[in-house]
Amino acid sequence: MKYKELVNVYEALSQTTKKLEKAMILADFFRDIDSKNIGKVVLMSLGLVYPKNSEEEQGIGDKTLMKAISQTYGVPISKVEDRVRELGDIGQVTENLYKEKTQQTFFSKELTVEFVFNSIRKIANISGSKSQPRKIAIISELLSSASELEAKYIPKTILEELRLGVGEAIVRDAISNAFEIDKEVTERAYALTNDIGLVAEFAKEKGEKGLKELNLVPGRPVKPMLAQLSPGVDISVKTMGNVICETKYDGIRIQIHKKGDEIKFFTRRLENVTQAIPEMMEPVKNGLPDENFIVEGEIIATRDGKPISFQNILQRVRRKYNIDKAIKNVPLTLYLFDVLYYKTSLIDKPLKERRKILEQILKPGNKVNLSDKIDVNMDNIDEAKKLFEDSIAKGHEGIMIKDPNEPYIPGLRGKKMLKFKAEPETLDVVVIGGTYGLGRRSKFVGSYLVALKGEDDELKSVVHVATGLDDETLEQLTKLMEKYKKYDKGTKIFVEPKIILEIAYSEIVKSPEYEAGYSLRFPVVKRIRNDKGIDDINTVESLKSMFKG
Numbered sequence: 001m002k003y004k005e006l007v008n009v010y011e012a013l014s015q016t017t018k019k020l021e022k023a024m025i026l027a028d029f030f031r032d033i034d035s036k037n038i039g040k041v042v043l044m045s046l047g048l049v050y051p052k053n054s055e056e057e058q059g060i061g062d063k064t065l066m067k068a069i070s071q072t073y074g075v076p077i078s079k080v081e082d083r084v085r086e087l088g089d090i091g092q093v094t095e096n097l098y099k100e101k102t103q104q105t106f107f108s109k110e111l112t113v114e115f116v117f118n119s120i121r122k123i124a125n126i127s128g129s130k131s132q133p134r135k136i137a138i139i140s141e142l143l144s145s146a147s148e149l150e151a152k153y154i155p156k157t158i159l160e161e162l163r164l165g166v167g168e169a170i171v172r173d174a175i176s177n178a179f180e181i182d183k184e185v186t187e188r189a190y191a192l193t194n195d196i197g198l199v200a201e202f203a204k205e206k207g208e209k210g211l212k213e214l215n216l217v218p219g220r221p222v223k224p225m226l227a228q229l230s231p232g233v234d235i236s237v238k239t240m241g242n243v244i245c246e247t248k249y250d251g252i253r254i255q256i257h258k259k260g261d262e263i264k265f266f267t268r269r270l271e272n273v274t275q276a277i278p279e280m281m282e283p284v285k286n287g288l289p290d291e292n293f294i295v296e297g298e299i300i301a302t303r304d305g306k307p308i309s310f311q312n313i314l315q316r317v318r319r320k321y322n323i324d325k326a327i328k329n330v331p332l333t334l335y336l337f338d339v340l341y342y343k344t345s346l347i348d349k350p351l352k353e354r355r356k357i358l359e360q361i362l363k364p365g366n367k368v369n370l371s372d373k374i375d376v377n378m379d380n381i382d383e384a385k386k387l388f389e390d391s392i393a394k395g396h397e398g399i400m401i402k403d404p405n406e407p408y409i410p411g412l413r414g415k416k417m418l419k420f421k422a423e424p425e426t427l428d429v430v431v432i433g434g435t436y437g438l439g440r441r442s443k444f445v446g447s448y449l450v451a452l453k454g455e456d457d458e459l460k461s462v463v464h465v466a467t468g469l470d471d472e473t474l475e476q477l478t479k480l481m482e483k484y485k486k487y488d489k490g491t492k493i494f495v496e497p498k499i500i501l502e503i504a505y506s507e508i509v510k511s512p513e514y515e516a517g518y519s520l521r522f523p524v525v526k527r528i529r530n531d532k533g534i535d536d537i538n539t540v541e542s543l544k545s546m547f548k549g
């Protein structure tokens with residue numbers, strides 16, 4: 001299949017802002033693609049060459065890409081950098097340079113989707129010394145075979161930055177539409193596999209019935225079921241009737257998979273962190289049976305039995321070196337609260353049955369425990385309040401209130417699993433820019449422009465936040481800003497939307513100044529949320545309904 005065809009669809013997508021139209025354009029396109037290419041094309045419509053669940057990454061930095069562009073078009077790198085600063089979009093820069101080029105490139109071959117896809121994967125797999133020239137050679141080969149429009153989209157795909165306003169939801173709808181599949185079936189298949197290409201292949205080849213057969217597989221991480229805020233213990237228990245209440249631990253969510261002899265630990269963003277927490281391997285092996293399983297829990301950092309700062313645990317699971325020292329300094333404890341698979345998939349069973357199975361298969365030990373849990377209804381609601389008070393007294397975060405009859409629905413943030421916390425609610429936002437400070441702080445980015453997710457997954461600025469940051473966090477954040485820098489202007493810096501912050505605030509207000517239409521009074525950074533990604537940030541819609549509430 002010619003790459004040109006895909007690029008024409010990109011152009012059509014860029015001509016409309018309407019979600020429905022985008023989904024229709026994609027559905028019409030997907031319908032006629034052969035089985036060999038459908039998986040690749042669907043991934044590439046999201047600007048990816050690896051599915052989200054993959055441990056592979058599109059590994060290339062802006063600098064290398066700009067160098068490749070400068071070499072291909074025979075212009076100095078400074079010119080490429082200036083243009084990027086000016087236009088803010090590397091695709092547009094490449095397109096312009098293509099138009100201006102004087103030397104005639106010969107088209108060695110017409111690009112195919114397969115060739116572009118495989119080449120970008122190849123770039124990701126090159127590592128070690130002398131890797132940069134090899135990466136550049138591959139990009140140059142692609143760019144010198146490309147037409148003007150193709151040249152625009154190749155760098156955008158390499159950086160995973162198509163910016164077509166096409167998110168997973170639109171692609172899922174397009175698959176449903178193209179192959180006449182119920183939307184819920186497509187959604188479920190995706191949440192279970194996190195591989196949109198695989199879902200498309202199944203949809204095309206086997207239809208709705210085949211998609212329904214896609215199921216949990218130990219070893220392949222699943223999107224976790226998420227919690228909503230409880231408006232209050234009484235009202236939540238009254239609405240649900242019978243509930244399960246558990247301590248809410250303040251750590252990071254961990255999904256543990258056992259497949260054969262192999263045990264893997266994944267975060268809620270489905271990152272494999274097994275190598276960073278080797279000391280958990282034996283306790284998990286000893287505490288859980290030999291059969292294949294998937295269990296879920298919260299891992300917290302403790303000292304003398306008391307939880308210690310959340311940031312400690314984040315740094316701990318992302319650590320690649322000096323792990324032995326970290327094991328001593330930041331001891332971990334795991335509290336399991338769910339089982340998704342044991343010999344077979346359990347996600348369709350109600351929570352009370354899953355919990356029972358978990359209690360049967362786990363031999364609790366020092367490092368691996370069960371979450372504290374009680375059964376509550378209106379008659380013994382005081383026990384829930386007591387659990388909440390105990391939780392806070394022990395340094396935890398609050399309680400979870402769960403419907404015992406609810407199946408496990410991957411990726412869902414529904415009304416059947418609630419959280420009730422002592423602290424006021426916070427928002428998860430993504431940093432899109434910032435301003436360097438003055439005087440002593442001129443080396444640091446002191447103020448951060450943050451955004452929420454709007455319609456079509458577009459980011460909408462909501463507030464500048466500059467408080468709540470100690471020197472150490474400022475330094476850490478500034479380094480991240482420089483790493484993800486897109487361009488800068490005077491003291492302002494604009495970055496890729498990669499850094500997630502949790503912020504507290506005193507009030508939501510209407511504001512024409514920010515793209516969200518709303519803003520926050522007295523915003524304070526609570527912490528950097530390395531465990532969360534762009535998919536986890538709050539939406540303008542949710543802010544709006546909180547404002548109205």
Ligand code: AMP
Binds near residue numbers: 226227246248249371
């Ligand atoms: P939040 O991150 O504020 O949306 O709160 C939901 C998170 O609380 C879950 O994703 C888990 O990481 C965490 N959590 C802590 N304790 C529990 C528990 N007992 N049951 C479920 N989730 C828990």
